[in-house]
Amino acid sequence: MMPSLEPSCKEQLEQLKKEFDEFAYIVSHDLKAPVRAVTNLSTWIEEDLGDDLAPDIKHNMDLLRSRASRLERMIEGLLTFSRSTRLELEVGLTDVSALLQEVKQSISPHITLHVPESICNVLTYKAKLREVLTHVLQNAVAFNDKAQPEIVVTLSEQEHMLLFSISDNGIGIPEEALQKVFTLFYTVAPKDSVDTIGTGLAISKKIVHFAGGTIEAAQNPLGGTTISFTWPKNISALPIL
Template sequence: MKIITKIYLSIGFILLVFGFVTFAYFKQSQKVAKSIEQVLLSSEIIQTNSNLQHAVVNAQNGLRGFLLSGKENFLEPYYAGMASYLIELSLLKNLNRDKPDNINYLNQVDLEFNRWNDSVAAPIIQAKREVNTSEKARQHYNHLFYQSYSQEEGKIKIDTIQYFTGLIQKAETTNKNAQVAILKISQDRTDLLGIALTILALIIGVATALLLGKTIKRRISSMQNLASNLARENFDITLTDDYHDELSSLSADMNVMAKKLQQSFASLNKMNQELDQFAYVVSHDLKAPLRAINNLAEWINEDIGETTPDIRKNLSLMRGRVHRLENLINGILAYARIGRTKIEQTTFEFGDLLQEIAESLVLPPGFNFIFPTESLLITTEKILLQQVMVNLISNAIKYNNKSNGQVTVTAQEHGAVYLISVADNGPGIPQEYHEKIFGVFQTIEARDTIESTGIGLAIVKKIIEEKHGAIRVDSEPNQGTTFSFTWPIMLPVTVAHSQTALIHE
């Protein structure tokens, strides 16, 4: 199975779990909302039922006050109770439209209340108003009063009303308490379910991330190990991957790459060996006849005795051409070998290197060689830097046309490189030749004027570029020439520590 498929499945499963959590929350929320709705409905029914009871009591109290005082203003609570009763009864019936038992209770309440009002309250109120009009009216009032209060006809009807409203009150209180209990259970279940599913999703997510991360990290580490071995030219290592996914394809490609690199390096080493052998054979086969020609020219010069100056000049010119050709062969071999051999780095004093070069060169009379005055430790391949400096300095001496010739060498650290310059007071180089002089076999002077192979500066440029440096020439005719180049700074640990100690002191 592909890694991306595993990732998609893992994420999909986690999303599925969270989707289920959301759905469960939604369903539980619906239950909670329904329970809250039922609790609120029961609370409203209870409150409205209490208001209905209060309206009945107000009507009853208003009736009693009027009967005791005979004053009409005492009937205000009665009329207010009657009006409030009708309003609350209508509200109760609307609230209980889905509760048939409560509707039946309310019908009984309404029946009994109307009976109380029609058979008790309304007749006795009218009789009370007419009680003083005649003896017959007084007797009628006394009869109604006796029936209502002595026989408790009115009380029985009011008690019946209170009984049915009490049933409603009890039923709704019980329902309210039950819904509150259900609501609490729903909330607890919702919380537990949410916590459990969230923990499950987190466990699955963490486990999946760890499993995939560990698998991918281990395999990537193997690839990094292979890449490191390839960088160290160790091509024997291979990757084994049986997962059959994207990284497996990458591992297979890296194995193929390692094998091809191994074949390429083996072929390259073989070609280099053959090239070295060829160069050795060619140089040996070419140098042998050159030496023979040189020896022959010397023997002829010795044997001819006194002869014309032209003949001796031609023999000298022949020997010069032979030496030039031999130097040219050596230069070509040196140029071809640059960058192909591993040279050990050493730490040395730059001034000492210049002193060795000066002692190895033959300086013309009156020629001045100026060294840097400051000490400069350099860690690099000494032989390469020596070859660069020898070529630049020897060129400055060879081509100088002044009787008081001078070569000045400067060197300083410049960021991550050394900036080294070789300046002379010679004839200078025209602008159009500044790039041409670095080409192989390129010279400014005619070869017959100054013996030169035209390969020295090409070797200099190739060495500097192999070290990831750069070289440039600043010169004008009759203004001297300055070659400036950069050389990377590579400080060894021991040198770095000694410098740090000096700084602290």
Template sequence: MTTTPHPCLAEKEQLQKEFEEFSYIVSHDLKAPIRAISNLSAWIEEDLGEDLSPDVKQNIDLLRNRTARLERMIEALLQFSRATRTDMEIVPVSVSELIDELRDELPENVGLNLPEELPEFITYKLKLKQVLRNIMQNAVTFTDKNQPCIFVAWYQQDGMITFSIADDGQGIPEDAYEKIFSLFYTVSPKDALDTVGAGLAISKKIVQFVGGSIRAEANQHGGTTVHFSWPSSIQTLN
């Protein structure tokens, strides 16, 4: 006797299939022609030889820059789509150890101001690490200081841990506090900095998935503080 799958299970399997198809299209079918364009520009430059005029050289460099950015945007879109589908292991987490690991990824000129104690709890370790990484790297990218500093604070209330990651950078306009969490939005022109504007959007998606919230505001250091809440117990997750 055959059995009919439960409607919810069948829908979940269909969504998973659609997601896998989407991931394949993004990672293969879209990237391939972009790489071909980049290769073609290199071949054209090689064929033209040393007699390349400054204008032609500039246009070829611009084409190569745009294709590289488009490839990074496609990769960011893929990461955004996978944000709540991969690296979902639930394990004991020491936030102090997480930040020590992230410290090694930051430039040597970046200072970290940490509280004496940081929380330890059971949660999605890699997801929390990704959110912390994105916010801290964003603070370092958008700074006007030679020796920028990141300030970390936290408190626990009503089953949620609220983290505050502050920087002493140049700050952002008040009307951009919500926009910075939109995919591909950047306050500075994309040509000015090597960024596609995806880190905070991915962080927001993860934070909302676990049942938290995220926001930004100006701080006393002249920079920006990003606050996000995270369940202190896995049992509080939906």
């Protein structure tokens, strides 16, 4: 009987990893280089045209560089999204209260952040939980029109999970867009009017699902948005796919 020529599961996994590494290299090098070249060329052309540049040409050059900058950030966001469940997967005991304060300081020490006085420690992917909290808190600050952004974090213990609910007093999200905000590159406002590329919540959703949890967005009584997600209290390392 002839031996099977079908590749084993291990060989298939190795092939997938190889293809991913090739993809990551293309994204981080081959796609970024021409985008940067466009930015540089537009600057050189503007310099060659001299000081008597017509206002509409100056505007178009600035617009071109702005589009190129956005494209470069989108490429970087795509790379981050693709790597989000492959890197920094060390499992350790994590003080959630300290982690929240750490994330707050890294974003803005001036925001008002309300957290429970006592939060249980979790055995988890600390770097991944930090990444999710960072993206959610960054969104709460970025889309806030108040002089003093206020964020309220509540936690509920379930049998095997923690339920995080993070509410802000920002501008909120329309009802019809609540599910779309977890789509890669989606932004509620026109892309030219916001300084974001729409990757943070998409990355958060991917990480939360990888950890075995769920995530959703809702409107809240503060007038802003509540992002709720579940996270295992005791997690074991999962296979890297």
